[in-house]
Amino acid sequence: MHTFFAPDLSGSTYTLPEDESKHAVRVLRLAPGDAVELLDGRGGLYAAAVAEANPKRCQLRITGHTHEAPRSHFTHVAVAPTKNLDRMEWFVEKAVEVGVERISFLRCARSERRELKLERLEKIAISALKQSGQAWLPQLDELQDFGAFVAGVAPETTYIAHLEEGERTALAQVAGAGPGCCVLIGPEGDFSPQEIALALARGIRPVTLGASRLRTETAALGAVFTAQLVRA
Structure with a gap:
């Protein structure tokens, strides 16, 4: 599954930056409904699906969320x-x-x-x-x-x-x-x-x-x- 970094993620949708949108749509050939994973770098792990496969503004719909606690050491x-x-x-x-x-x-x-x-x-x-x-x-x-x-x-x-x-x-x-x-x-x-x-x-x-x-x-x-x- 393809993974994207989303440090400012909030809400039920997320729009990839233009360079990531182009990569997702033109290179990875992602289409509406395709499943992806998002990481926010702060312990958040998100399941998502492509809602709009626009090479300039690829919009994702969040379908699930888990959070990993910081390591104890x-x-x-x-x-x-x-x-x-x-x-x-x-x-x-x-x-x-x-x-x-x-x-x-x-x-x-x-x-x-x-x-x-x-x-x-x-x-x-x-x-x-x-x-x-x-x-x-x-x-x-x-x-x-x-x-x-x-x-x-x-x-x-x-x-x-x-x-x-x-x-x-x-x-x-x-x-x-x-x-x-x-x-x-x-x-x-x-x-x-x-x-x-x-x-x-x-x-x-x-x-x-x-x-x-x-x-x-x-x-x-x-x-x-x-x-x-x-x-x-």
């Missing part, structure tokens, strides 16, 4: 975006498919990417939401400085995955200890010693994702996957 990953944006796009797509509630982007001392536009990443997140059937669209946060970010998190549920020497706990051992977790993933050159010290001084605990040295986007996805396995 909240997964938040804060990652320094890579210079090659394709790798961050891949991460966002896969993280949404696996299940993540929030993604923040960090500007670190060793970051190669200092600016980030969310529009493209938000579209990828919506596409992954529709493909995977997830009911909740993750929150994507604007790029912000590492220091400002760590000053605003709850240290008791926040962990930093760094490569410096020292004692680190496996993320799988601690990710399920509370109602949620936030994992910090640094740039390709890792967090700077000063950033690590700042995080530890805030009470943020160091963790490891395993023995391998992972790329930034792989480490970020590994953190999401680990948190999902722990709470399953």
